[in-house]
Amino acid sequence: DAGVTQSPTHLIKTRGQQVTLRCSPKSGHDTVSWYQQALGQGPQFIFQYYEEEERQRGNFPDRFSGHQFPNYSSELNVNALLLGDSALYLCASRHTSGEGYTFGSGTRLTVV
Amino acid sequence: DQQVKQNSPSLSVQEGRISILNCDYTNSMFDYFLWYKKYPAEGPTFLISISSIKDKNEDGRFTVFLNKSAKHLSLHIVPSQPGDSAVYFCAASARSASGTYKYIFGTGTRLKVLA
Numbered sequence: 001d002a003g004v005t006q007s008p009t010h011l012i013k014t015r016g017q018q019v020t021l022r023c024s025p026k027s028g029h030d031t032v033s034w035y036q037q038a039l040g041q042g043p044q045f046i047f048q049y050y051e052e053e054e055r056q057r058g059n060f061p062d063r064f065s066g067h068q069f070p071n072y073s074s075e076l077n078v079n080a081l082l083l084g085d086s087a088l089y090l091c092a093s094r095h096t097s098g099e100g101y102t103f104g105s106g107t108r109l110t111v112v
Numbered sequence: 113d114q115q116v117k118q119n120s121p122s123l124s125v126q127e128g129r130i131s132i133l134n135c136d137y138t139n140s141m142f143d144y145f146l147w148y149k150k151y152p153a154e155g156p157t158f159l160i161s162i163s164s165i166k167d168k169n170e171d172g173r174f175t176v177f178l179n180k181s182a183k184h185l186s187l188h189i190v191p192s193q194p195g196d197s198a199v200y201f202c203a204a205s206a207r208s209a210s211g212t213y214k215y216i217f218g219t220g221t222r223l224k225v226l227a
Contacts, residue, residue: 004155033214042116042201042217043156055212090155100146101215103155 004029004104006091012110013081021076021107025093032074033101034066035090043090049074050096078109086111115139116204118218126226131189133221135202138183142204144213147176147187150199150220159200160187192225199223 005024013019025032031050035043045058049068063079072093078085088108092101117136125131133147143164148156162169162176162185169176175188189196199222203215 031212035217040219042118042203042219043215045214045216048212048214050212055210056208056214058214092155100148100158100161102158103148105153105155 004091004093004102006089006104006107008107009105010108010110012112015081015083015111017081018077018079019081019109021078021089021091021109023074023076023091023093023104025072025074025091026102029093029095029102030072031094031096032068032072033092034074034076035092036060037088037090037106039087046076081111083111085109114219115142116202116216116218118200118202118221120221121219122222122224124224124226125192127194128191131187131192131196131223131225133187133189133200133202133223135185135187135218136183137185137204137216139204139206139216140183141206142216143207144205145176145178145185146203146205146215147174148201148203148217149196150201156201189223192223194225194227197223197225 033048034046037043047057052068068074088106090106092103094101146161147159150156178185199220203217205213205215
């Protein structure tokens, strides 16, 4: 039973570019959240998707957008990349009636 | 504005002894709390949770205590094992008007269990 899978695992982008990160939730999970974890910090909530709609959003600018597909997979898009966007991006999934989230291993984004 | 705080960035404990990891929060609306463990190069792994209607939840070697009046929770690991060495995050959430939860994480405590 695959858990949460994220791709790619590592990515290097240039400032100003755009990036798309992908997430496949754990089987049976329908809710996906994205987190940004900077070095030495805890994960920071970006947004949550359920039934293909953004349900909640953290304190991130509009440059951060997302999408959830009918198969519950999700994408995180970041436009106009800044150096400060360099971080580990974590995708987490759960079933709406479940407990804690199951996290993927993350995508390490480096902006140069 | 750090709503969830883990004031100890690191902790070292001898194998077999008790590890106590602490977490403080400021938002009285939080009603669900979790602990996650994270190894290097892996995503966080859910460990244990507690609802605000309880003051204790136990799962094997792991026990979480919640003191709502002090807005404090702690994770006890007994006995500690070298494999427990990891970064531990506490997280808190409140149910939103739309019925969803978002989790606010602390900055983590690095636990090292010495053999």
